[in-house]
Amino acid sequence: MKIIWNTKLHKKNNRIFVYPFNFKTLRQFFPFFICILFNSCQYFEKQVPSEKDLLQKELKSINWKEVDEYPSVSNCEKIADKKLRQQCFFEVMSNLIQEKLNVDTLSILYPELDTIEVKVTVFPNSTMKFEPQFPKDSVAYDTIKIDSILHARLVDFPKVNPAIKRGIPVKTQFILPVIIKAKDEK
Numbered sequence: 001m002k003i004i005w006n007t008k009l010h011k012k013n014n015r016i017f018v019y020p021f022n023f024k025t026l027r028q029f030f031p032f033f034i035c036i037l038f039n040s041c042q043y044f045e046k047q048v049p050s051e052k053d054l055l056q057k058e059l060k061s062i063n064w065k066e067v068d069e070y071p072s073v074s075n076c077e078k079i080a081d082k083k084l085r086q087q088c089f090f091e092v093m094s095n096l097i098q099e100k101l102n103v104d105t106l107s108i109l110y111p112e113l114d115t116i117e118v119k120v121t122v123f124p125n126s127t128m129k130f131e132p133q134f135p136k137d138s139v140a141y142d143t144i145k146i147d148s149i150l151h152a153r154l155v156d157f158p159k160v161n162p163a164i165k166r167g168i169p170v171k172t173q174f175i176l177p178v179i180i181k182a183k184d185e186k
Helices: 023-044 051-061 082-102 143-153
Strands: 008-012 015-019 115-122 128-133 163-165 168-170 172-179
Touching: 082 115, 082 143, 082 172, 115 143, 128 143
Parallel strands: none
Antiparallel strands: 008 015, 115 128, 115 172, 163 168
């Protein structure tokens, strides 16, 4: 019969211990184990990326052209679908702007002007700003006068909830085509 383990019996406190290795062998391999132990610690170290690298990576992953939630008014809050809510908001805003502008003489002063593109800016604090967008070569009508009429009429809008990007209210801008109807067409 062949002995596989080099065993020694030791008696200590009336107990018998069997050691499957020789202490002399352990002493020979001890420096080797210590070297492995210290070198293996390098495998557990993780390279922590710098704060600037993480920030740059996160900024590149964000789509700055899209928002998580579009601006909305109370009429559109119940709609769950993102695109339908956006469409509802644009329709409500177009209708409100048309109603406010149809009260004025804008359609009488400028009968050739049937549509105005209005740039609407919704700020994070729920305030809005309206700017008419005229073609570069628009000399047929007084842009300053139309701009002043728009600023005078486009006030007292219902509360608009700003757009949300990553849980933070953000500024959004969009252009709405507003159809100006003559008073006799009603």
